[in-house]
Amino acid sequence: MSDSSNIPLPERLRPRDLSEILGQGHLLNADAPFRQMIDQGHLPSIIFWGPPGVGKTTLASLLAQAVDRPFLSLSALNTGVKELREVIAESGDLLTPVVFIDEIHRFNKSQQDALLGAVEKGKITLVGATTENPSFEVNSALLSRCQVYTLNVLDSDAIKALLDQAIARDSILQQRHIYIDEYEALVQFSGGDARKALNLLDLVANTFDTEQDENHINNGLVVKVAQQTTARYDKTGEQHYDLASALIKSIRGSDPDAALYWLARMLKGGEDPVFIARRLLISASEDIGNSNPNALLLAGESMRAVQAVGMPEARIILGQCVVYLATSAKSNSTYLAINKAMALAEKTANLAVPLHLRNAPTGLMKAEGYGVDYLYPHDYPENFVKQNYLPDELMGTKLYESARNKREVEGEKLQQRRWQETQS
Template sequence: MSDSHIPLPERLRPRDLSEIIGQDHLLGVQAPLRQMIDQGHLPSIIFWGPPGVGKTTISLLLAQAVDRPFVSLSALNTGVKELRDLIAQGGDLLTPVVFIDEIHRFNKTQQDALLSAVEKGKITLIGATTENPSFEVNNALLSRCQVYTLNALNEDAIRTLLDKALQQDDFLKQRYIQIEEYEAFFQFSAGDARKALNLLDLIASTFEPELENKIDNAIVVKVAQQNIARYDKSGEQHYDLVSAFIKSIRGSDPDATLYWMARMLKGGEDPVFIARRMLIAASEDIGNSNPNALLLAGECFRSVQAVGMPECRIILGQCAVYLATSAKSNSTYLAINKAMELADKTSNLPVPLHLRNAPTKLMKEQGYGVDYLYPHHYPEHFVMQEYLPPELKGSILYESARNKREVEGERLQQRRWQQEQQQQ
C-alpha cells in the first residue's frame, strides 16, 4: 500500500512523547507524568478526554518509554474470557501494559477482572474513556489508577498540527499547499486532531501535484460538508439527536422517541449515555406525576451496564416507550431550581432555633430545639409550624402540576394554608 492510501493521522502518528501536540500539562518537561516516565515508573492510568486527542498513541509511547510489552484491546469486542486469558499470561519479568479503549463500556464483571490483575501486579492498565470515569469506572479500580485528563486541542495546537503535516508528509509536500485561513479547520475539527488531519487529507486529494494550491475557509467548508459523516458522537449532530430524543419523550411521542434512539444506536452512541439521559428525563419531565418512571429508568441504567449491546437495545426501548407514554410534570424540576436560586441569595440566614439539633446540654440551654412541635404527636400526624427562616416566611417554591398524583399531595399544603389563616 502506498503512503497516500494510509490515512494522514496514521502517517503522522508520533513516534516519541516529545512529538505529542497539545498535552504539555501532562507531557511537558516538568509535567508529572513525564517525570515519572523519565524515572522509569509507569503506574496504572485512566486517560479521560474527547476523541482524537492522542489517548491511544500516548499509551503506546508510554509503554515504549519504559520498555514494556504493549497489548491493545477494545471494550467493544473483548469478553471476560479473552480478558482472563490475557491476564493469565501476565506477571512475567516484563509486566505488560494493557491498553483498553472505551473502558467505560466494560461491565462490572470485566472491571472486577481488571481490578484483580492490577492489584496482583499482573498487568499495568491504561484505560481510555470519553466519559467521566467517576461515573463509569468502579471506585475500587479507579482508586488504583492515576486519572489524567487530556484536553481537546486549542486553535494554536490545531494550527501547529496542520503546519507540521504540510512540512513533513511526502504526499502533502508534492501538492505545495498553503493554508491561508484556519477558522473552518478549527470549527469542523472541534479540538480533534484526527478530524483536522483527515479533513486536510481529503482536501489535498482534490489537488493536482506539482502545482501551487491554497486552502481557504470556503474550500474547507465545501469538502467538510460533502464528506463528514452525519452522525458524530462528539460533534453537533450528537447533540441534535440527543435533543430530539429528549424532546420526543417530553412531548409524549413514543414513535419519535424510538426513532431518534435508533439513530443514536446505529451511529455508535454509547447505550449507557442514552440510559443516563433517560434517568434525567424521568425526574425532570415526569417527576412526581409518576414516581415509578425514575425507578424504571434507574433499573434500565443498571441493566444496560450489565448487559451491553446488542441485547440492551430491548431494555432501552422498553424504558423509552414507558417514559414517552407517562404522565408529565416538571413541577419538582422548577421547584429545586427556585430553591437553588433562593439559597444563593439567602445563604447567610441562620437555621431557626426550634429546628436545630441539640445533642449537648449547652445547646439545649441556648434554646436549640426548644418549641419544636413533633408532628407525630398530633392528629393525622400534622401540626402547623414554620419551617423556613422568618425572613422567608410565605415563600412558595413548589407548585404542584394538575395531575392525580400531585393533586393528592397538594391537600397537605391546603391544610397548612387553612391553619395559617385561622391563626392570623
C-alpha cells in the first residue's frame, strides 16, 4: 500500500466531481449555461483561459468523466506534431476522446494545424488550457472551432473554503489537529491560486507536532514559513511568469541592474535559458523596435548562441543581451502599429486589393486591368513616387506613429518630405 503522505496535498485533494470545484460558479452552478450543457451530455471543443492554480486541468478531466468519454492528457511542452498525429490516428478506435492539451499557447502553428482537421471532423474533442490570451496565442482557424471560457482567480472566500475543506477532509492533516485562527496571510500569499494555498498550508502543517492536542495557524506563522520558501522557484508555476514579467518590465524601464537581478533569479531557479532568450527576442521588438533595430539582431543571435552553447556559459550571453536591451532607447511604436493594423484587418477583410497593386501573370488578368497604372518606384528620383497603396475605402488611414527618438524622428521627416511634397 502506497504512503499517501508522499503525495502533495493539492493532489490528495484534487476534486473527484464537478460539484467539488471551487470559485468557478459562473460555469459550474446548476443554473449556469455551461453546466446545463454538460449535464445534457454535450461537450464541444473548448479552451480554458485563466491563471495558474484555478483548476483547468482538473476541470478538463472531470468534464470527460461527466460526458463518459475517454480522456487523454498531453502537454504542449513535450508533445510534437508526430505525437499529435499518433494520438489522433489512435482516436479512431475510441468513443470520441477528450484530448486535453495543457499550455496550448506554446504550440507552434504546425502543431495547432495538426489539431485542426481532427477537431473539424469530430475525431477528437479538444480541451485546451492556457494562461495567455487565446486571441493572440491560438491561431484563428483553431480558435474559431472552439468555445473559450475564462476561469477566475479564486477570491478570498473560495480560498478560505478550500483551506477548511483540506483540514476537514485530508486524513494526514486531521492527525495534526489544525485550527486556522487567521486567514489573511494564507489568502494573500496564495494570490488566488488553489495549488499555492494548499502547498503553503501543507508547509505550515509540517511544522506542527502531531502529539499536540491543538495546533493553531496565525498570520505570523504563515509569514515566517512563506518567507523561508520564497527562494524556491517553480519553473512551471506562477513564479515562472512573475519573474519573467519582472525581467521584461525592468528592461522596458531601462534598469540594467534590476534586469540582471531577475535574470539571475530565473537562471538560479533552473529556468530554461532558451525560454529567457525567446522573451528577450520579443522585448527587443516590442519595447525597442526601430529606435534601435540592432537590438533585435543581437537578441536573435543571442538566442542562437544560447541554443548552441547551453549553460553555464549561456548566462554570459543572456547577461550581455539583457544589459544591451535595458540601456537601449525605447519605442513601442511598431508594436502599437501592428496591433492597430490587425484590428483594422479584422474589420475590413472584405476590401479588395486595388487593381494597380494586383499581380498579372496571365493575359486575362492583364485584360481585366490587373497591374495597370502601377508606378514602379525605382523608375523615379530617390526611388519614390506617390501612389495609393491602400484600398480606396481606407485612403489616408494612419496606423504607424513614430516615437520621439532620434532614429524614428529622422524617418518621420523623410516620410513627410516624400508624401507631402508636390510631385512635378
